[in-house]
Amino acid sequence: MTESPEPLDPSVERLARLKGDRCKARIAADRLKSLTDQIDEGEIAAEAEVFRAICDPFRLSILKLLRDGELCVCEIMTALDRPQSSTSHHLSILKRAGLVKERKEGKWSRYRLADGAVIEIMKLAEILRGG
Amino acid sequence: MTESPEPLDPSVERLARLKGDRCKARIAADRLKSLTDQIDEGEIAAEAEVFRAICDPFRLSILKLLRDGELCVCEIMTALDRPQSSTSHHLSILKRAGLVKERKEGKWSRYRLADGAVIEIMKLAEILRGG
DNA sequence: CTTATATATCGAGATGGTTTGATACGACCG
């Protein structure tokens, strides 16, 4: 036996072939394990929901409109030329994701950005888009 | 005729009822128009693609792994315990969106974050998620 | 040249999201 006879789990076996050395493989496996341990599945899901809310072109347009201040559903649907039901539905998605806040005033529902971070996150997308 | 007899387009008519005054309606319509004019459909689509790339939990996990440095496909699929074809597919989506870069080395493809802005955008999502 | 390994691509099934008109709910006004 030139190398450790101890049984290794399949993923370490893979890395052993990759590294050509069981010892290095274990170190690599431990490193990967410590990285995955840092990742909480619940956090990932919650953060992904934020991105999922912004990833629709219509919803992103709504957020850009709201940079200049509060608007009601009626104004948003007029500005973006979309059906009322669609506008209301997408606003509810943005609200559930915590990106906008609602303020009821008589029969109107007025929406505004929930946090300055929403503006920041849009700026970063502009940078990443290659502009 | 107590008010302007000029024909107004339907969206201004809507706002006229909303504001109860054709003059105010026109001002509001002009404001909305100037807001929508600032929005370029191509930019919106490009930026939405960035968010669409990050909105999948698996892809977000990949990006979090890559914060600590370059990894090959084999290491990522091992760390996250996913099929190879799926891992490769999602990496191609991240690459197309400009979030990661690829470096070929022999038979390996090593991936890394394309820009520090990717880390920043993930930090903002952590803030927004309510944490 | 044959084999093995790492990665990419393909295809079918399953799943989830978007769109739209229709409908329901609530607030205001006569």
Next chain:
DNA sequence: CGGTCGTATCAAACCATCTCGATATATAAG
């Protein structure tokens, strides 16, 4: 009250995306 207006919700058609096994490509090794 009854009607109108703003908004929310519903349901169904349509479309995009995720998954995962199978296959293809490419590089290295024997």
